[in-house]
Each structure stands twice: as structure tokens, then as C-alpha cells.
Amino acid sequence: SAVISQKPSRDICQRGTSLTIQCQVDSQVTMMFWYRQQPGQSLTLIATANQGSEATYESGFVIDKFPISRPNLTFSTLTVSNMSPEDSSIYLCSTGWGVDQPQHFGDGTRLSIL
Amino acid sequence: KQEVTQIPAALSVPEGENLVLNCSFTDSAIYNLQWFRQDPGKGLTSLLLIQSSQREQTSGRLNASLDKSSGRSTLYIAASQPGDSATYLCAVRTQGAQKLVFGQGTRLTINP
Numbered sequence: 001s002a003v004i005s006q007k008p009s010r011d012i013c014q015r016g017t018s019l020t021i022q023c024q025v026d027s028q029v030t031m032m033f034w035y036r037q038q039p040g041q042s043l044t045l046i047a048t049a050n051q052g053s054e055a056t057y058e059s060g061f062v063i064d065k066f067p068i069s070r071p072n073l074t075f076s077t078l079t080v081s082n083m084s085p086e087d088s089s090i091y092l093c094s095t096g097w098g099v100d101q102p103q104h105f106g107d108g109t110r111l112s113i114l
Numbered sequence: 115k116q117e118v119t120q121i122p123a124a125l126s127v128p129e130g131e132n133l134v135l136n137c138s139f140t141d142s143a144i145y146n147l148q149w150f151r152q153d154p155g156k157g158l159t160s161l162l163l164i165q166s167s168q169r170e171q172t173s174g175r176l177n178a179s180l181d182k183s184s185g186r187s188t189l190y191i192a193a194s195q196p197g198d199s200a201t202y203l204c205a206v207r208t209q210g211a212q213k214l215v216f217g218q219g220t221r222l223t224i225n226p
Contacts, residue, residue, distance in 0.1 A: 004157075006157075031212055033212075033213065033214075041218070042203065042216040042217060042218045042219055043158075043203070043205075043214075043216045044216075045213045045214070048212065048213065058213075092157055092158070094158075094214075096212075099145050099146070099207060099212060100145070100146065100165060101163075102148060102160045102163045103148060103160070103205075103207075103214055104160055105150075105157040105158040105159075105160075106157050107156055107157040108156070108157045110155065
């Protein structure tokens with residue numbers, strides 16, 4: 001299975017600031033996914049990131065708030081912009097090697113906004 | 115729109131019992147279904163993946179079944195142990211989509 005590394009593992013941020021989360025995969029992948037898990041809730045997909053093209057955002061998520069980069073086939077970043085307490089969540093990076101293969105997740109970034 | 119439901123939301127059983135976790139989904143046109151485990155403050159660990167053409171998958175003490183026509187899956191855990199305590203999530207991949215749609219999870223506690 002894939003090794004997916006996320007940084008930082010956790011952070012406490014001030015309202016109005018931005019944080020960039022990094023996701024590194026140990027082999028090349030076509031698609032990388034960013035999910036959000038709000039406290040006590042399940043996972044919701046934010047966007048899908050393909051290398052060389054703009055990320056595809058799910059309903060309720062916009063690029064200005066969650067800009068994503070995908071500079072190569074092993075790396076992606078998610079920025080949470082202009083943070084408010086409602087952004088306090090776990091953010092998880094995920095990937096897989098085809099629709100018939102398991103999807104794997106990083107350990108997540110636990111974000112708290114004061 | 116695909117919706118995934120897991121029942122119960124929480125379950126507490128004594129060590130050694132066999133148990134079943136349930137997952138249901140509204141759109142039977144799925145590509146596959148995946149069960150995950152999540153420990154507190156951690157990411158997700160993949161447990162089992164069942165393709166839409168399969169009826170069940172087994173890994174050690176875990177057995178997952180799939181009845182696509184009725185929109186149901188179960189995760190059977192045999193001879194439960196305290197180390198099995200975690201939140202268990204099921205997720206479906208709808209045909210034509212790469213993304214997963216998750217249930218709310220079942221928080222399982224195994225009491226020594």
C-alpha cells in the first residue's frame with residue numbers, strides 16, 4: 001500500500017490567517033483527493049487534484065477558500081485561507097491507483113482556529 | 115445523490131464477542147465499497163475493499179459482505195479484542211466517479 005505523508009500533523013492558527021498543508025506520496029499517482037472531517041462528523045470531499053490541471057471542487061467548496069496545487073505526480077498542497085473557527089477540522093489527503101484499487105489516506109492534519 | 119448510512123452510531127461489547135457493523139447506501143450503482151478503521155486523532159486505515167461483482171471479502175478476523183441490489187454491506191468482526199476499539203467507516207465509490215462517499219461511522223468499544 002501507499003505511504004502518504006502529511007505535514008503538519010496539527011496546528012493552532014489565528015483567525016484570518018492561512019495555512020498550507022502538504023501531502024507527499026511515495027509513488028506516482030494520477031489523482032489526489034482532499035477531504036475534510038469536521039468534529040464528530042464523517043469525511044467530506046473538498047476537491048480532486050490532477051497533475052497539470054485545475055483541481056475539481058465539490059459543491060460548497062471554492063478555490064478562493066481552498067486553493068490546491070499539484071506540481072507533480074507525488075505531491076499536492078491544500079491551503080485553508082482566511083481561517084475562521086468553523087474551519088477547525090481534520091484535513092486528510094488521499095490517493096489510490098485506480099477505481100478498482102483501495103484508496104489510502106494520510107494521517108491527517110488537525111487544525112484548530114482560535 | 116448517493117447517501118451512506120451506518121448503524122449503530124456506537125457499539126460497546128465485551129471482549130471475545132462476535133459483532134456485526136452495518137452500512138447501507140441509496141444508489142446501488144456502485145463500483146465498490148471500502149471499509150476503514152479510524153483511531154482517535156488519526157487518519158484512515160483501509161481494512162477491506164469489495165468490488166461490486168463480489169459478495170464478500172475476508173482478512174483475518176474481518177469479513178465484509180456486500181448485497182448491492184439491496185444497498186447493504188456488513189462488517190463482521192470475530193472474537194473481538196480491545197485493540198479493535200476504533201471508529202469504523204464504510205465508503206462507496208459510485209460508478210463513473212473516483213471519489214468516495216462516506217457513512218457517519220460506528221464507534222466501537224471493546225471492553226476487557
